[in-house]
Amino acid sequence: MRARRALLFMPGNDLKKIEKATTLGVDCACPDLEDGVALNKKEEARETIARALRALNFGNTERLARINAFGSGFEADDLAAVLPARPDGIVIPKVHDAEQIKWVSNWITAFERSQSWEVGKIRLLAMIESARGVLNVREIASADKRVDALVFGADDLAADIGAVRTREGKEVFYARSAVVTTAAAFGLQAIDMVYINYQDREGLTRETREAFELGYSGKQIIHPNQIDAVQTIFAPTAAEIAFAKRVMDAYAENNRAGRGAFALDGKMIDGPTIKSAQRVLARARAAGKI
Incomplete structure (x- = not known):
């Protein structure tokens, strides 16, 4: 399985940021169609991501795309737009149960067969960021052979359960532990939560080291200046x-x-x-x- 030490998100409608991501040496670049894109910019983002995935040389960086959540009404259009550009994987946000994974996988399988592509080559990364997702994490992890990784979303989870986010993260520790433990049980990678304050290198280093010690294999990031600290910690000396x-x-x-x-x-x-x-x-x- 390839390294996913840092998973960098950028808005899917910002071509310059996608282009920059190809030059950064980050393990995973993930143009976003979900939270990072306004409702009236979704179609523009689909077109931009598809064009970027086709035209840009990402080198050794994994080419991902995050679609909108299941039930949003956007997910099918997202898949229809980005799959022809043959991404390496799809990040699925707010996964509540195994059926959502199966729906996306079946959609991709049908498309792969229509193009005479190898079935199963496009991977899935499932984001666990709700109370239901945490309760169903075992079923989600084992829902489909495409699933490579569980991605922990702390901020959406905290909002879902009514918790107040703290620097120590005690309010999400149970879920954070459940995700990494389940990932290990099913042979998947576990990718830790975003550290929002991208200018706080000390805090980022502390939280990333904590994630590594918990057993996580990588971390989500939102700014290029987070790459070096995160990828260094998750690589052995x-x-x-x-x-x-x-x-x-x-x-x-x-x-x-x-x-x-x-x-x-x-x-x-x-x-x-x-x-x-x-x-x-x-x-x-x-x-x-x-």
Whole structure:
């Protein structure tokens, strides 16, 4: 699975911002048709996104598009506009239940078949940002093979449950934990909430480090100056990679000798440590560091 350390949103009707995103080295660029676009600009945004996805060279940056929420009345028109440009994936906001995932996937499958494209190549990222979404997160995670990632939306969730947003995020901690735990259980990536104050690098670093420690694999961002801090935290360091390689080499050697747990650098190495080393190397490969 490719790296999604930072998922950058920009308004879908702003071609200059989409063009800039192709030059930033961000893992994922996601022109938006939902919250970032006024009602009277939706059609313009559809046309702009489709044109940009066709014409621009995104390099190694994943080409995503966020459609409007299921039931908005815009979602079918959004898909009809952006799918011909063959995005790498679709971000679905405000997912409440598995049926919404299935509806979008079936829509995409029908379109792929109509174009004689490989079925299933276009991926889905499901945003969990409502009370119903949190309660149904297991069913959403397992709804369709296209689903690659769960994306946690804290601000919409807080509004939905009547919570007051705090710097510490205690009001959304249960949901934040539920999303990352469910993603891990189903082998999906988990992408953390947006840090709204894009000029507060210290706060961004703190919250991103917290997300990494919780088990998240990436974070949503809204400004280019957030890219470096976020992608650095979610990529393993050279020292972490080197140690993980040593763990795996020692594990292979001890496994051949029929030994279970073993010591390395004075520390006991067992199953959880080996699994952690495997995850470090997987993250390093996805980030292009090995």
